[in-house]
Amino acid sequence: MNIIEQAAAKGRTMLSEYESKRVLEAHGIPVTRETLVNNLDELATAVKEIGYPIVLKGCTQHTAHKTEKGLIKIDIRNELEAKEAFNTIMTNLDDDDKSVLVQEMVKGSRELMAGLTRDAQFGPCVMFGLGGIFAEILKDVSFRVAPIEKENALEMMKEIKAHKILSNIRGMEAADLDALAEILISLGRIGLENEEVDEIDINPLILSGGKPVAADALFVLKPA
Amino acid sequence: MTASSNAKPEMVPLFDPKGIALIGASANPNKWGFRILANLIVGGFEGPLYPVNPNGGEILGIRVYPSIKKIPPDADLGIVTVPAIKVCDILKECAGIGLRSLIIISSGFSETGSRGEALENELGRCARRENMRLIGPNTMGVYSSKCNLHALMPPLQPKIGGASYVSQSGNLGVQMLSWGRERGVGFCKFVSSGNELDLRCEDFLEYFAEDPESKVIIAYIEGLDDGIGFLQAAGTASGKKPVIVFKGGKTEDGGRAAKSHSGALAGSYSVYTAAFRQSGVIEAESTDAMLDFTTAFLHFPLPRGNRIVIMTRGGGWGVVCADACRKSGLRLVSLSERIISRLNQVLPSYWSHGNPIDFAATLNPEAFPNCLEELIKINDVDGIIALGMEYGDRTKYLADKLKSMNRLGDIDLREERGGASDIELALDLMDAYQKPVIMVSGVSSHTKAVSINGRETVLYSSPENAARAMAALWRYSHFLLKTKAM
Numbered sequence: 001m002n003i004i005e006q007a008a009a010k011g012r013t014m015l016s017e018y019e020s021k022r023v024l025e026a027h028g029i030p031v032t033r034e035t036l037v038n039n040l041d042e043l044a045t046a047v048k049e050i051g052y053p054i055v056l057k058g059c060t061q062h063t064a065h066k067t068e069k070g071l072i073k074i075d076i077r078n079e080l081e082a083k084e085a086f087n088t089i090m091t092n093l094d095d096d097d098k099s100v101l102v103q104e105m106v107k108g109s110r111e112l113m114a115g116l117t118r119d120a121q122f123g124p125c126v127m128f129g130l131g132g133i134f135a136e137i138l139k140d141v142s143f144r145v146a147p148i149e150k151e152n153a154l155e156m157m158k159e160i161k162a163h164k165i166l167s168n169i170r171g172m173e174a175a176d177l178d179a180l181a182e183i184l185i186s187l188g189r190i191g192l193e194n195e196e197v198d199e200i201d202i203n204p205l206i207l208s209g210g211k212p213v214a215a216d217a218l219f220v221l222k223p224a
Numbered sequence: 225m226t227a228s229s230n231a232k233p234e235m236v237p238l239f240d241p242k243g244i245a246l247i248g249a250s251a252n253p254n255k256w257g258f259r260i261l262a263n264l265i266v267g268g269f270e271g272p273l274y275p276v277n278p279n280g281g282e283i284l285g286i287r288v289y290p291s292i293k294k295i296p297p298d299a300d301l302g303i304v305t306v307p308a309i310k311v312c313d314i315l316k317e318c319a320g321i322g323l324r325s326l327i328i329i330s331s332g333f334s335e336t337g338s339r340g341e342a343l344e345n346e347l348g349r350c351a352r353r354e355n356m357r358l359i360g361p362n363t364m365g366v367y368s369s370k371c372n373l374h375a376l377m378p379p380l381q382p383k384i385g386g387a388s389y390v391s392q393s394g395n396l397g398v399q400m401l402s403w404g405r406e407r408g409v410g411f412c413k414f415v416s417s418g419n420e421l422d423l424r425c426e427d428f429l430e431y432f433a434e435d436p437e438s439k440v441i442i443a444y445i446e447g448l449d450d451g452i453g454f455l456q457a458a459g460t461a462s463g464k465k466p467v468i469v470f471k472g473g474k475t476e477d478g479g480r481a482a483k484s485h486s487g488a489l490a491g492s493y494s495v496y497t498a499a500f501r502q503s504g505v506i507e508a509e510s511t512d513a514m515l516d517f518t519t520a521f522l523h524f525p526l527p528r529g530n531r532i533v534i535m536t537r538g539g540g541w542g543v544v545c546a547d548a549c550r551k552s553g554l555r556l557v558s559l560s561e562r563i564i565s566r567l568n569q570v571l572p573s574y575w576s577h578g579n580p581i582d583f584a585a586t587l588n589p590e591a592f593p594n595c596l597e598e599l600i601k602i603n604d605v606d607g608i609i610a611l612g613m614e615y616g617d618r619t620k621y622l623a624d625k626l627k628s629m630n631r632l633g634d635i636d637l638r639e640e641r642g643g644a645s646d647i648e649l650a651l652d653l654m655d656a657y658q659k660p661v662i663m664v665s666g667v668s669s670h671t672k673a674v675s676i677n678g679r680e681t682v683l684y685s686s687p688e689n690a691a692r693a694m695a696a697l698w699r700y701s702h703f704l705l706k707t708k709a710m
Binding site: 198 | 447448451452455484485486487489495496497498499501502706
């Protein structure tokens with residue numbers, strides 16, 4: 001059984017960020033380098049491997065809103081900050097099985113979003129849009145019914161109002177449109193192959209240089 | 225049921241029947257069984273009509289058959305107007321005489337609640353068992369120009385032409401078929417699909433796509449039982465001819481409670497719009513746009529690109545049209561030095577020297593024809609929007625008034641600009657260059673058909689409508705170019 005099937009079998013309706021990214025990774029979608037830790041010793045080992053600056057996130061399968069619950073600390077630059085952040089997150093976590101995700105801090109000022117929703121009429125539909133804190137405010141998104149081909153994926157990118165953000169503006173590299181298209185195509189495939197998946201969010205999907213990297217992800221499963 | 229490969233022959237009796245049985249025919253003029261018979265007679269259906277009513281006798285001079293069993297064997301279409309509760313038995317009787325195509329006008333089915341829904345489910349089971357093809361129930365009927373078939377509840381006299389239309393609403397059917405006449409939209413087939421118990425919107429799309437008489441397909445939809453089936457049928461049809469769809473009830477799409485951005489935002493965007501774009505469907509956002517687009521596809525050649533020039537008699541219209549073009553994905557061609565110097569020879573010295581080409585109120589009747597001839601030749605120009613036709617109507621008013629005031633004397637006050645000869649020239653040039661010249665009336669408040677020496681074209685009412693129609697032509701042309709390239 002894969003991660004999705006296991007979670008669905010237990011009646012869970014959500015995958016943790018860590019689990020979500022493992023599914024994305026298995027489908028060839030680039031994700032942040034990261035590891036799960038349970039104590040300060042493991043934290044030290046993980047930091048050594050990933051290198052500062054890092055992001056620490058409380059790993060939970062119960063909430064989609066980590067920021068609001070004080071479960072995210074970003075831009076951690078030294079051991080002192082790391083330990084403090086680790087302890088705060090562990091306190092704020094209300095899971096029985098507590099762990100913290102140690103993640104590379106992806107540099108990139110352009111935050112996109114990609115995802116999947118299941119439409120009553122058309123089945124799985126792929127979403128692309130402007131991500132980060134603007135996602136909810138600007139609602140600058142486009143959709144296509146899965147399965148999609150590269151042509152559709154490129155159209156989706158062109159369709160958002162902020163599409164110029166993908167070009168080489170203000171000295172930034174142009175976005176790797178092929179890589180973005182691959183992500184959108186894969187999301188559609190995940191939706192078609194996994195009946196249990198109701199919704200997926202990759203938000204933010206950060207452009208690091210021109211390369212997209214999934215910095216956060218959420219899978220919502222169908223209620224049993 | 226979804227369309228199968230042999231859907232087409234099954235559709236024939238519904239749109240081109242040999243003989244029609246009207247089950248539930250009535251002598252009471254306030255019953256649909258009377259009105260539909262009257263429409264069939266007045267519409268001029270050439271085959272035999274067999275009204276069925278247990279009372280027998282005659283209605284409107286036509287012999288009435290007391291039972292279905294007595295109907296001659298050349299009836300291949302049944303129109304049913306009996307109360308919902310009796311429809312299932314009627315269907316079985318029809319099956320008994322080999323009548324397998326029915327238009328079920330009767331209402332009182334799933335649209336009315338759970339009892340009606342139970343009746344409809346039972347009807348569906350009967351139909352499948354007897355291998356029947358049904359339109360409806362709760363349909364307003366079918367129109368087909370080929371055989372003068374007016375199997376309709378309201379009396380309509382649609383203009384005959386190349387549009388075929390499937391509507392999930394009867395009202396929007398009446399509206400389009402009525403408005404089409406003055407807007408240059410002629411119909412060859414229309415079906416109100418009713419509750420779509422058997423044949424659905426996508427089945428008709430598939431049929432119209434294969435039908436050589438149908439040049440443009442229109443659909444009004446509110447909901448789909450099989451979104452993917454619709455997508456496939458619409459995609460296949462779009463590869464053959466333009467498919468224009470107006471989706472009603474869009475604001476309800478956002479009803480779903482979602483936990484993710486993807487889910488929540490799907491409502492505000494409408495996945496329907498995505499599905500339409502994916503399948504090459506031209507989405508219209510109103511009944512007006514639906515007719516405007518249809519008439520554009522019926523009257524103009526497709527632009528090969530999105531590079532447009534605007535010809536205008538005044539600045540404001542040009543500005544508004546340019547805005548509308550850019551907003552809908554069209555580009556304004558910039559004029560080369562060479563073109564500008566050529567236009568200098570045919571326009572007054574104070575013209576705009578750019579695109580939009582503003583004639584700046586010149587009264588010279590040669591400006592329009594000369595300019596149009598220069599512009600349509602240019603390779604970089606894919607389409608032309610010509611603003612301010614029919615100005616002669618305004619001048620005629622002036623001349624008539626002056627004459628009635630005895631002030632005109634023998635002054636010959638006439639206006640040739642934008643008149644019949646200009647329109648005719650545009651038609652000739654469109655034929656010769658296969659590029660659209662969309663003309664906008666300076667006096668009409670709605671899109672309207674005009675006929676010049678027996679040739680029909682259409683004049684739009686505003687720069688925005690013209691730009692929107694041009695953009696629709698371009699979107700479809702772009703879809704065809706893209707799919708052929710793939």
